[in-house]
Amino acid sequence: xxxxxxxxxxxxVPENVFTAMVNALWHPxxxxxxxxxxxxxxxxxxxxxxxxxxxxxxCSGTGAMEAAVVNFxxxxxxxxxxxxxxxxxxxxxxxxxYGVEAVTLQVPWGETASPxxxxxxxxxxxxxxxxxxxxxxxxxxxxxxxAALAGAVHQTSEALVIVDGISSIGVLPFYTDDWGVDVCVSxxxxxxxxxxxxxxxxxxxxxxxxxxxxxxxxxxLDLGKARDGLAAGYTAWTPAVTLIAGLxxxxxTIFAEGLENRWAKSATLARAIRAAAAAIGLxxxxxxxxDAVTAVSVPSTIDGRTLLExxxxxxxxxxxxxxDRLKGKIFRVAHMGDIDQLDTVGFVSAMxxxxxxxxxxxxxxxxxxxxxxxxxxATD
Amino acid sequence: xxxxxxxxxxxxVPENVFTAMVNALWHPxxxxxxxxxxxxxxxxxxxxxxxxxxxxxxCSGTGAMEAAVVNFxxxxxxxxxxxxxxxxxxxxxxxxxYGVEAVTLQVPWGETASPxxxxxxxxxxxxxxxxxxxxxxxxxxxxxxxAALAGAVHQTSEALVIVDGISSIGVLPFYTDDWGVDVCVSxxxxxxxxxxxxxxxxxxxxxxxxxxxxxxxxxxLDLGKARDGLAAGYTAWTPAVTLIAGLxxxxxTIFAEGLENRWAKSATLARAIRAAAAAIGLxxxxxxxxDAVTAVSVPSTIDGRTLLExxxxxxxxxxxxxxDRLKGKIFRVAHMGDIDQLDTVGFVSAMxxxxxxxxxxxxxxxxxxxxxxxxxxATD
Numbered sequence: 001x002x003x004x005x006x007x008x009x010x011x012x013v014p015e016n017v018f019t020a021m022v023n024a025l026w027h028p029x030x031x032x033x034x035x036x037x038x039x040x041x042x043x044x045x046x047x048x049x050x051x052x053x054x055x056x057x058x059c060s061g062t063g064a065m066e067a068a069v070v071n072f073x074x075x076x077x078x079x080x081x082x083x084x085x086x087x088x089x090x091x092x093x094x095x096x097x098y099g100v101e102a103v104t105l106q107v108p109w110g111e112t113a114s115p116x117x118x119x120x121x122x123x124x125x126x127x128x129x130x131x132x133x134x135x136x137x138x139x140x141x142x143x144x145x146x147a148a149l150a151g152a153v154h155q156t157s158e159a160l161v162i163v164d165g166i167s168s169i170g171v172l173p174f175y176t177d178d179w180g181v182d183v184c185v186s187x188x189x190x191x192x193x194x195x196x197x198x199x200x201x202x203x204x205x206x207x208x209x210x211x212x213x214x215x216x217x218x219x220x221l222d223l224g225k226a227r228d229g230l231a232a233g234y235t236a237w238t239p240a241v242t243l244i245a246g247l248x249x250x251x252x253t254i255f256a257e258g259l260e261n262r263w264a265k266s267a268t269l270a271r272a273i274r275a276a277a278a279a280i281g282l283x284x285x286x287x288x289x290x291d292a293v294t295a296v297s298v299p300s301t302i303d304g305r306t307l308l309e310x311x312x313x314x315x316x317x318x319x320x321x322x323x324d325r326l327k328g329k330i331f332r333v334a335h336m337g338d339i340d341q342l343d344t345v346g347f348v349s350a351m352x353x354x355x356x357x358x359x360x361x362x363x364x365x366x367x368x369x370x371x372x373x374x375x376x377x378a379t380d
Numbered sequence: 381x382x383x384x385x386x387x388x389x390x391x392x393v394p395e396n397v398f399t400a401m402v403n404a405l406w407h408p409x410x411x412x413x414x415x416x417x418x419x420x421x422x423x424x425x426x427x428x429x430x431x432x433x434x435x436x437x438x439c440s441g442t443g444a445m446e447a448a449v450v451n452f453x454x455x456x457x458x459x460x461x462x463x464x465x466x467x468x469x470x471x472x473x474x475x476x477x478y479g480v481e482a483v484t485l486q487v488p489w490g491e492t493a494s495p496x497x498x499x500x501x502x503x504x505x506x507x508x509x510x511x512x513x514x515x516x517x518x519x520x521x522x523x524x525x526x527a528a529l530a531g532a533v534h535q536t537s538e539a540l541v542i543v544d545g546i547s548s549i550g551v552l553p554f555y556t557d558d559w560g561v562d563v564c565v566s567x568x569x570x571x572x573x574x575x576x577x578x579x580x581x582x583x584x585x586x587x588x589x590x591x592x593x594x595x596x597x598x599x600x601l602d603l604g605k606a607r608d609g610l611a612a613g614y615t616a617w618t619p620a621v622t623l624i625a626g627l628x629x630x631x632x633t634i635f636a637e638g639l640e641n642r643w644a645k646s647a648t649l650a651r652a653i654r655a656a657a658a659a660i661g662l663x664x665x666x667x668x669x670x671d672a673v674t675a676v677s678v679p680s681t682i683d684g685r686t687l688l689e690x691x692x693x694x695x696x697x698x699x700x701x702x703x704d705r706l707k708g709k710i711f712r713v714a715h716m717g718d719i720d721q722l723d724t725v726g727f728v729s730a731m732x733x734x735x736x737x738x739x740x741x742x743x744x745x746x747x748x749x750x751x752x753x754x755x756x757x758a759t760d
Contacts, residue, residue, distance in 0.1 A: 007407055010621065018402045021622070025385060025393055025575060027698055058577050059439055060617040063600040097597045189618060195405060197438050197577050197620030217477045217597065220443040237440040238569060240577030240620060241390065242401070318407055 001316040004339075006347055008138045008167050008293040008320055009061075010189040010196050011337020014253060017194055017246045024245030033241065034233030040244055041230060043251040047192070047259065048169060048184060048202040050176035055201045055226040056247075058240045061166040061187035064199035066094055067221040068162050068183050072210045073129060075099045080121055080159070081132040082113050082149070086139035086323050087164055091132035098216050103128065109326075110140050110295075112288045115152035122156040129210070130160040130182075136168035136292040139323050141332060143172060143290025147179045154180050160207055166190055169200070170254060171266045171292045171336040182207040191262075192254070193337040194247045197240045201226075267291045269335040269344050272374040276348045279370035280355065280362040285322075285330045295322070295330045302358045304328035310357050315350035345371055381696040384719075386727055388518045388547050388673040388700055389441075390569040390576050391717020394633060397574055397626045404625030413621065414613030420624055421610060423631040427549060427572070427639065428564060428582040430556035435581045435606040436627075438620045441546040441567030444579035446474055447601040448542050448563050452590045453509060455479045460501055460539070461512040462493050462529070466519035466703050467544055471512035478596050483508065489706075490520050490675075492668045495532035502536040509590070510540040510562075516548035516672040519703045521712060523552060523670025527559045534560050540587055546570055549580070550634060551646045551672045551716040562587040571642075571672075572634070573717040574627045577620045581606075647671045649715040649724050652754040656728045659750035660735070660742035665702075665710045675702070675710045682738045684708035690737050695730035721755055 005012045026033040037056070044054035057064055069091075073079065077100045081091040084107035092102035103125050107113045122128065131153045136143050150161040160182040168174055169184070170191025176184050182204040189196035201223060203211075211224060225236035254262055270291035277284060277296050285295035298304040304321065305328050311317045322330040333347065348367050356364060385392045406413040417436070424434035437444055449471075453459065457480045461471040464487035472482035483505050487493045502508065511533045516523050530541040540562040548554055549564070550571025556564050562584040569576035581603060583591075591604060605616035634642055650671035657664060657676050665675035678684040684701065685708050691697045702710040713727065728747045736744060 003405075005405060005407065009618065010405060010407060013405055015403075021401060022398045023395075025383075025390060027385065027387055027390060028576070030698070058620075059443070059600060060619070062617045063439070066600045094599055097599055099597070187618070195620065195622040196408070196618045197623060217479070219474055219477055220439060220446045221600070237442045238389065238567070238576045239440070240438075240575065240623065242575040242622070243577060243620065318410070 004317045004343065004347065005337070006317060006319045006333050006339060008190070008332055008334040008336065009187065011193050011334055012339050013193055013195055014250070014338040016253065017250045020249035021242040021246040024242045026241055028238055028241060029234060036244060036248060037230065037235065038233060040248050040251065043248070043255065044200055046255065047251065048176045049174060049178065050202050052202060052204055053227065053230060055203070055223060055230060056235065056239065056244065057199045057201065057221065057226065058197060058237070059199050060196060061185060061199050062090070063221060064185035064187065064201050065090060065164060067201055067223055068185050069094045069098055069100070070216040070218040070221060071223045072160055072162070072183060072207055072214055073098065073100050074213065074215050077101070077129045078103060078125060078127055079130045079132060080105065080125060080128045082107060082118065082134065082144070084111060084113060084134065084140065084142055084144070085109055085137035087137055088134045091164070110142060110286045112142050112144050113149065115148045118149055118152050119156055122153060126157060128157065128159045130162050132162050134164040135174065136172060136290055138167040138293055139326070141286040141289050141293045141295035143168070143292060146181065150180045160210060167292050167336065170262065172290065173263050176202050188243060188247055191336050192247060192250050194243060194250045197243045198247060265340070266335040268374065268378045269339070269341070270294055272344055272371040273333055273348070275370040275374050276351070276367035279366045280352065291335060293332050293334050295332045297330050298328065299360060302360060304331060307331065307354055307358050310354035311350055314354060314357065317347055317350045341375055384697045384723065384727065385717070386697060386699045386713050386719060388570070388712055388714040388716065389567065391573050391714055392719050393573055393575055394630070394718040396633065397630045400629035401622040401626040404622045406621055408618055408621060409614060416624060416628060417610065417615065418613060420628050420631065423628070423635065424580055426635065427631065428556045429554060429558065430582050432582060432584055433607065433610060435583070435603060435610060436615065436619065436624065437579045437581065437601070437606065438577060438617070439579050440576060441565060441579050443601060444565035444567065444581050445470060445544060447581055447603055448565050449474045449478055449480070450596040450598040450601055451603045452540055452542070452563060452587055452594055453478070453480050454593065454595050457481070457509045458483060458505060458507055459510045459512060460485065460505060460508045462487060462498065462514065462524070464491060464493060464514065464520065464522055464524070465489050465517035467517055468514045471544070490522060490666045492522050492524050493529065495528045498529055498532050499536055502533060506537060508537065508539045510542050512542050514544040515554065516552060516670055518547040518673055519706070521666040521669050521673045521675035523548070523672060526561065530560045540590060547672050547716065550642065552670065553643050556582050568623060568627055571716045572627060572630050574623060574630045577623045578627060645720070646715040648754065648758045649719070649721070650674055652724055652751040653713055653715070653728070655750040655754050656731070656747035659746045660732065671715060673712050673714050675712045677710050678708065679740060682740060684711060687711065687734055687738050690734035691730055694734060694737065697727055697730045725751055
């Protein structure tokens with residue numbers, strides 16, 4: 001049986017990306033590797049829609065989140081975090097570890113936050129030096145309006161806007177510079193459909209200024225060292241060379257297809273899944289579902305783990321379980337990576353069959369035809 | 381022209397390791413990945429000669445060095461470092477960043493350190509909580525006698541023994557448990573002939589006890605989280621799955637060949653290079669050269685950069701330049717990774733030809749025949 005990865009990271013990697021990694025053993029201090037790194041950095045800047053450099057680190061997205069904390073803050077700083085799920089929560093946890101006080105706007109899981117909710121907090125804490133946001137909250141499927149939230153920050157405060165774009169960059173429209181995002185982090189195994197192991201950090205000049213006075217301890221995740229390295233054509237530390245070669249190929253593929261076309265594709269796939277769920281009586285978990293990941297509530301009569309096992313063992317399809325208190329209560333389907341319309345038809349067909357196996361009552365084929373209707377409308 | 385990597389990391393990766401990485405897209409929370417991770421962890425324990433677990437991190441060796449500092453010390457601790465080169469120096473730098481006082485035994489570059497030099501320092505600083513050592517100092521080619529130095533520590537002190545085994549594990553005889561090494565770090569792109577991007581940390585129970593009271597800030601490099609993850613069959617953060625698949629294949633190859641046989645091979649290759657250098661009037665940089673990397677002094681009449689360029693452009697061979705103040709003054713040849721006796725004959729032949737091109741006077745073929753004599757003796 002073929003294996004199909006519809007998890008929100010790792011995502012399906014195209015064959016040509018794997019092929020590009022074979023024998024990609026450039027020495028990290030060679031002219032050839034420098035050329036590769038510079039090419040990838042330019043591609044990443046285009047992906048993040050920024051004129052500033054984007055740094056590539058060898059670590060997971062979490063490592064890049066930690067880098068976004070330790071490079072731009074000072075011990076004793078106060079920051080604001082917006083927490084609407086497991087990843088929003090992580091910003092405050094990271095801040096606390098480094099002696100930074102986090103004031104948190106708590107958002108119920110599955111909901112988004114508005115500028116109207118954020119602004120009073122900004123007014124109440126004019127000394128906050130940074131605001132930490134999550135674009136696509138992978139644990140709930142909610143997408144936050146970064147343009148609006150960043151706008152609210154800049155209107156009220158001098159704080160840096162630091163965004164977790166891990167499951168959104170390359171998937172959802174994102175304009176780092178235009179939206180006034182000072183720091184945005186992402187990872188290789190999401191929208192850039194490369195195997196895990198690389199993370200990216202885009203940084204504004206305002207943020208670099210702050211970095212100069214930051215006093216938090218750092219070495220491996222020191223972005224100043226990474227920036228100096230990139231200026232000379234190298235990484236600060238020995239990088240995952242094969243993954244960078246794969247990333248270059250993946251970005252070639254993405255830009256050949258057109259970034260805006262990929263954004264549109266994710267939106268169509270997400271719309272299709274939402275229509276499929278509705279057609280067979282399934283509820284979405286998020287009140288404001290986004291286009292990167294869809295969290296579908298598992299009907300209370302069905303055990304979520306059994307459903308996922310049926311999908312995996314019966315049809316070779318892997319989606320993600322809920323995390324923490326949502327374990328077994330939702331499943332999460334990604335609209336990113338190397339998946340297209342027909343993969344989504346296949347997934348919805350498997351979802352129907354697995355639900356049917358679990359005793360859920362509905363007309364077989366109803367979800368698949370809902371997906372087809374979405375596609376037919378999209379191409380009209 | 382074929383490309384041949386004789387640098388002390390990245391090292392040459394065998395074709396089967398690259399092949400194992402293609403389509404290795406296991407979800408890091410799948411039973412299949414858990415089985416892979418557990419298998420790799422057992423193999424690593426055999427590689428490190430330890431009964432304790434060995435953790436795999438997605439980062440470079442430097443990240444693992446930082447992990448060895450931030451997980452086992454407290455702010456204000458005093459530690460002893462032995463600094464005989466660029467990597468020994470790094471331990472003290474890392475300590476300083478985290479508010480740990482480093483008392484350094486300064487060893488002239490190219491020389492080793494004896495227990496007799498270390499013991500007085502241990503007596504003078506009985507409050508030192510850790511001693512940081514380097515097994516193979518990659519910048520100079522010197523190998524330190526870890527068994528003897530660790531023995532001296534344990535005789536005099538309660539301090540942890542923390543060792544940089546980055547360019548030595550899998551290359552030189554190393555017995556983590558028998559030598560009383562509490563923490564040993566290494567990286568994937570050296571003795572384990574896997575592409576860069578993974579690092580390993582072996583940790584004794586004594587070290588874990590210290591970790592419990594350590595108060596240095598950490599998150600991505602938190603070894604407690606990595607240990608808890610491994611106990612459940614996972615990594616703490618999304619790992620470089622493809623590299624772990626490659627590593628598993630590389631370790632299969634290493635153990636099929638026999639770890640002790642690989643150690644013996646490195647020793648033979650190092651002996652061959654030393655004989656080759658002597659045969660054509662080249663000096664070694666290290667007073668006590670080890671068997672992992674050989675640093676050869678470039679004759680003062682020759683520009684080191686020109687020589688390396690001749691090797692690279694004329695013969696497709698890449699060795700490492702000297703670092704910092706040794707740039708252009710030495711070149712460094714590795715005896716690790718996927719290289720064998722005939723590769724070394726090829727390299728020595730290229731070295732002769734490049735030196736000849738640079739005007740060095742010697743009898744062409746003298747170094748190659750010296751290599752052959754070493755091999756003939758080794759098989760007698």
